[in-house]
Amino acid sequence: MSLIEIKDLKVHYPIRTGFWNRITDSVRAVDGITFNIEAGETYGLVGESGSGKSTTGKSVVGLEKVTSGSIMYKGVDITKKANRTKLDYNQDVQMIFQDSLSSLNPRKRIEDIIAEPLRNFEHLSKDDEKLRVLQLLDIVGLDADALYKYPHQFSGGQRQRIGVARAVATNPKLIIADEPVSALDLSVQAQVLNFMKKIQREFGISYLFISHDLGVVRHMCNNIAIMNRGRLVEIGTREDIYNHPLHIYTKRLLAAIPETNVNQRAAHRASRLAVEKIYQEQQSKYYDENGEAFPLIQVSPTHAVALPENIAKQLASQEGEVQA
Amino acid sequence: METASNFLNIKDVSTAFKINGQFYDAISHINLQVHHDEILAIVGESGCGKSTLATTIMGLHDPAETKISGEIDFEGTNLLNLDDDGYNDFRGAKIGMIFQDPLSALNPLKRIEDQISEVMDYHTSLSKEEKHERVLQLLDEVGIVNPKRTAHQFPHELSGGMRQRVIIAIAIACKPDLIIADEPTTALDVTIQAQILDVLRDIQKENHAGIILITHDLGVVAETADRVAVMYAGQIVEEGTAEQVFNTPEHPYTRSLLRSMPQRDNENDDLYVIKGNVPSLQKMPSTGDRFAPRIPWVPASAHEENPSMHEVAPGHEVRCTCYKEFSFPDEKGSVTV
Numbered sequence: 001m002s003l004i005e006i007k008d009l010k011v012h013y014p015i016r017t018g019f020w021n022r023i024t025d026s027v028r029a030v031d032g033i034t035f036n037i038e039a040g041e042t043y044g045l046v047g048e049s050g051s052g053k054s055t056t057g058k059s060v061v062g063l064e065k066v067t068s069g070s071i072m073y074k075g076v077d078i079t080k081k082a083n084r085t086k087l088d089y090n091q092d093v094q095m096i097f098q099d100s101l102s103s104l105n106p107r108k109r110i111e112d113i114i115a116e117p118l119r120n121f122e123h124l125s126k127d128d129e130k131l132r133v134l135q136l137l138d139i140v141g142l143d144a145d146a147l148y149k150y151p152h153q154f155s156g157g158q159r160q161r162i163g164v165a166r167a168v169a170t171n172p173k174l175i176i177a178d179e180p181v182s183a184l185d186l187s188v189q190a191q192v193l194n195f196m197k198k199i200q201r202e203f204g205i206s207y208l209f210i211s212h213d214l215g216v217v218r219h220m221c222n223n224i225a226i227m228n229r230g231r232l233v234e235i236g237t238r239e240d241i242y243n244h245p246l247h248i249y250t251k252r253l254l255a256a257i258p259e260t261n262v263n264q265r266a267a268h269r270a271s272r273l274a275v276e277k278i279y280q281e282q283q284s285k286y287y288d289e290n291g292e293a294f295p296l297i298q299v300s301p302t303h304a305v306a307l308p309e310n311i312a313k314q315l316a317s318q319e320g321e322v323q324a
Numbered sequence: 325m326e327t328a329s330n331f332l333n334i335k336d337v338s339t340a341f342k343i344n345g346q347f348y349d350a351i352s353h354i355n356l357q358v359h360h361d362e363i364l365a366i367v368g369e370s371g372c373g374k375s376t377l378a379t380t381i382m383g384l385h386d387p388a389e390t391k392i393s394g395e396i397d398f399e400g401t402n403l404l405n406l407d408d409d410g411y412n413d414f415r416g417a418k419i420g421m422i423f424q425d426p427l428s429a430l431n432p433l434k435r436i437e438d439q440i441s442e443v444m445d446y447h448t449s450l451s452k453e454e455k456h457e458r459v460l461q462l463l464d465e466v467g468i469v470n471p472k473r474t475a476h477q478f479p480h481e482l483s484g485g486m487r488q489r490v491i492i493a494i495a496i497a498c499k500p501d502l503i504i505a506d507e508p509t510t511a512l513d514v515t516i517q518a519q520i521l522d523v524l525r526d527i528q529k530e531n532h533a534g535i536i537l538i539t540h541d542l543g544v545v546a547e548t549a550d551r552v553a554v555m556y557a558g559q560i561v562e563e564g565t566a567e568q569v570f571n572t573p574e575h576p577y578t579r580s581l582l583r584s585m586p587q588r589d590n591e592n593d594d595l596y597v598i599k600g601n602v603p604s605l606q607k608m609p610s611t612g613d614r615f616a617p618r619i620p621w622v623p624a625s626a627h628e629e630n631p632s633m634h635e636v637a638p639g640h641e642v643r644c645t646c647y648k649e650f651s652f653p654d655e656k657g658s659v660t661v
Contacts, residue, residue, distance in 0.1 A: 048513040048514075048515065049484075049513055155601060156370075185369035185370055185540060186369065186540065186542070186581055186584050186585060187369065187580070187581065187584050187597065187598040188369075189584075190584035190585075190595035190596060190597045190598075191597045193586070193595055194594045194595055194597060197594065198594075212513060212514065213514075214514070215543070215585070215586045215587075216586050218586065218588070219586030219587075219595070220586075252515060253514065253515065255518075256514040256515040256517065256518040257514060257543065258514075258517075258518075258541065258543025258544050258546060258547040259543065259546060259547065260542055260543055260546040260570060260582070260585065260587075261546065261570070262546050262566045262567050262570045262571065263567070263571070265546070265547060268547070269522075269547070272518060
């Protein structure tokens, strides 16, 4: 059984207009997405800004009111608050935020910041708690003198590691990492990604890794879902997505990643412009008449794409994939 | 490299900021040339001084709080000798600047048309109709689909990519010879980033302008730049053409940066992490290689006492002699990145 099963999740925000402030329409931030996260894996959720990936992450932690659909954890739907409390869900699922400075309380010392989830859930004695905090600091590679410092006294990379330490404090099963490295420099990014992988190996944590950076996602994730306008357009393994992308939106995202190979510059630009042209011209082939993505069609045991069945099969056979 | 097309010549420029009554160098002894028809990328991590260099060229520093030495020769004028009025003849007219955050760089209360023609009010004597024509032409040039409509809109009505296009239109309104783009795509999605970089490249070709592209993203550099200068701790540590820097990087810092990028072939390995931290301004060593503490396994004898630039190939320069002996600890002998 998967660790988390998300089924037909929808988050709609009402738009109120008129004299009576009645709900006239809604913003469909997340509009029916389904995927599973296995224990111990890193699941990548990729999309451009406004695609609904952060909203999805927030609903999984329970910070967002879900309109419909279910999120199953240990066989129970945790979109209901009572179920979350019963299962200690809030202890098992933690979150790492993008902006490390605004996610740490500036008036608290590091000791109190990291101990906060422990105080909420574990009720340790003072000495045990301190020992545990020191252990956590050690895991993320910070010295003991960090205990009595404040967030502003650390660099961006160190702060992000404090965020990681706080997230792993309660021995969670799943961590939602919402753009955890996009505010960091390259060398610091490497550090944080290595820590996340190390912690995963040691504690068997799963990640829902939300990012727009396909280079980082390729490095971190086993399975990837591509999100566009609130819906999933393609799901697959790393191999499926990067080597055999089927949906034009995925191809377009992949083509836009800058390459560090300067010798291929002209060729890379030409292929990007070609993909962009298809994207502009063939909207009707890849999206339905309302401009929304089609339902997902399975083209191989691991790979699904949001296209009408005949087109999906045809594209998949061109890519030489095994038919499901 | 003294050629005729050299129109910006930065000679031995240092900028020091006052912290607690003392001046500390944010950038020290920078030497750089910018030619017409080229994109020069300045790469480095946050705090290495790349934006300070840009604001120094633009003359945006408070003279009471900063100390600038050296010479910035722009088409025969030393910018550092100019007073505020003199500088205003250059800013906007001959030097355009593109900022990172397009929303905060635009005035929320003014229509796009008025914001673009504002530069022309100061620097040209065009009539109202001519300015209107030019605004529409500029918006078209930066790839905005419906210039007439956009000209009448306010910044909040535009998407991030559109806003950045408007900023570019403002920067090129007076056909500047030099455009400084400070992290122009950092706040944008990858697909929009690619489009904006295309626009920049096209504009550079059409106007024969020189562009200084400041970024921390090596991918962006590899895709756009003709020449690259890598900065670390306020100094340029490596300079060369994009091919030279990416195909045969020599300085340990450049090589470390390239190695810490997630690549196709290191999916399952740990990424390379550069040891230690960038020294803060107050703690910057006055002598010795500033990168030395971060590659502790390289013997002290490999470094120069006062590292200078060494030419390794025509146009390709590297600071300090340590590059000759440098290899990563897990490698033996020669290195390929």
